[in-house]
Structures are given as structure tokens and as C-alpha cells.
Amino acid sequence: MATQQTISKVNGIDLDVLQETVSAIEKNPGLGKCKFRASNKWINGSHNRTRITSFYGAGQEMEHRQPFDLYADEPPVLAGDDEAPNPVEHLLNALAGCVTTSMVAHAAVRGIHIEELESQLEGDLDLRGFLGLSNDVPRGYTNIRVRFKVKADAENTERLKRLTEYSPVLNTITHGARVDVTVEPK
């Protein structure tokens, strides 16, 4: 006799697992509090490595299945060896991944099926800020454009756009966050 298995997946998102997390946080709002972490080691010049291994979520310490290493460098015009993306490109990567996952997951919960999804990002940055050549020029990105192309029911295009507003990285960039830096001798 064949056993019947119900898999509630939309857009590849397991809705049962997601609903379990949502229910747990609804019952105990404190479970929503997460701490994400990264450690970085300078290699040389503009070359450095970030390692990501663990985080705190759902009320407990959690380990990733394996440690993830990410590298940053700068292109030759910025005195680097171009061994890896530079940090402001890594920021666009974070934003791209986050708005994409936010759209896909929130669409899944609402029963909106997505077939294909791509995006192009571009951010404006004036080096005079970073180089200290002008105090009037912002040191960070001023404008970032995210252009999605989606294959889904055309009637849902505007809804999908609104779902990107749930993205934590998008909200961190548009609303800002407090960053405290300390430097201690080693």
C-alpha cells in the first residue's frame, strides 16, 4: 500500500517548517530575537577573510552545517589584487540575496508561485568620501537600484514588489542601524 505524504512546498519553501517557526514565535515573542555573527581576519593589504559559523536564534545557540568563509579584496585601481569582491559589492550581494528570499518566502506563504526571478543591482558611491577628500561627500552609498525580473502571474507583479519591503537587509540600509566599534590591543 502506498503511503501518502503531504509536502507543503511553494517556491521551494517548506511552509510547514516556516509555520512551525512562526507559531513558536507567536506563542513566545522572545524567540524572535536573533544574534547573527561573523569573525574577520585581515590577511594583507585590502585582502581579508570572514568566517561564519554560528548564530543565536529560536532561544538557543545554533551551528551552521559547516563554517562559511568569504573573502574581500579591492580591484587594482584601489590598490588591491582583485582576488575577491570588494566590501561594497558584498553589501549589494547581501541586499540582493535578502530581497530575493524575502519576496520568495512571503510569496510562498500567500500562495503566489514564482517560476523565475532575477535582479540587477547598482549602487552609487563617490570615492571622495572614503578617501577623505571632501567632508561634504557621503562616505557610503547614496542610491541603490534593485531591478527585478520575475516570471509569475502578471497580476501579482505589484504584490511581489511590496513583499520586498520585509527584507531585513533592505530595512537595515534604508532605516539605518547603530554600529558600535571598539578597538583593543591584541
Place this chain on the structure above:
Amino acid sequence: MATQQTISKVNGIDLDVLQETVSAIEKNPGLGKCKFRASNKWINGSHNRTRITSFYGAGQEMEHRQPFDLYADEPPVLAGDDEAPNPVEHLLNALAGCVTTSMVAHAAVRGIHIEELESQLEGDLDLRGFLGLSNDVPRGYTNIRVRFKVKADAENTERLKRLTEYSPVLNTITHGARVDVTVEPK
């Protein structure tokens, strides 16, 4: 007869190359304007890939030496397969790389030698915002802590801390940037 070669490197940063870029931008401030880019393709669920290939800087289109691919996923508790760091961890990576390089490069220009440099980052994020469980909870990071340990002249510790303020990613996060999202049918 031995030839003499002067290499002006401090902290692995080639000061001649950096000075060339600075001089060019001082003469022609428009050369400071950069456009950094990323393209993202959704794979499935919370799994997606960013590709970084080119940017606009120093008044011209520039190609990286090779394309860089970066992956994002979510851990099982967030209905992912944990194949890669998640986007908010990628944001910490961007910040870590940027404050590190900013400190190292600005220290080099000022003749401050750094022997070793490491950092630990931790950011606070309440999932109730992302999940749409509360409109009062911020959807992005609220606080991020960056803790450096540096091996350098102890007298320079406070100066090194101030140099992190040049970081473009740090400034994007603390001051915010405008992000425009468009969604078009494919």
C-alpha cells in the same frame, strides 16, 4: 649592477598606486563617482546566487579579473538547507571587510604599521519584523557590534578606531541609503 627599486608599501597597501588614484580624483573630482553592481539569480527556496563582474570607476567601465559568485541560503530553522551564509550574515561580512580595509588603508597613508588585525561582529535582529508578526518591531538590524583586536603600536589604538569611520559600508548602515526597487514581468 643591482637595480634599486622603491616599493612604498605599508600594511601591504601600495601607497604609490593609492596616491595616483587620489591625485587623479583631486584634479578631476568627477572621477570619484563609482557604480558598483551585482546580479542575482534565484535558484530555489531561500537559495540564490549573486554574480559580480564589473563596475564603473575612475571614469570608465572596469572588469574584475574574474567573475565572483556568492551564494545565500537560510539555516533549517528558517526553512532553508544551510548551503551558504544567509543574507544578514553576508551584511556582517560586508561590514567586517569594509571597516578592516578602511582602517588598514588609512593607517598605511598615515604611516601606522599594523601587524595583526581581527574582528568579531554581532548584530541584533528580531524575526518578528521580517515575519510580519509585529509592525512595531524593526525589520532590519537594530544594533551591530564590531570588536577589533589589533597588534600595532599601543599609542595608535584610538587613532585606528577613528579611521574606521571612513568605511563606506559602515556609513551606509549608520546613515542609510535610498534603495529603489522595481519589479517587472520577465
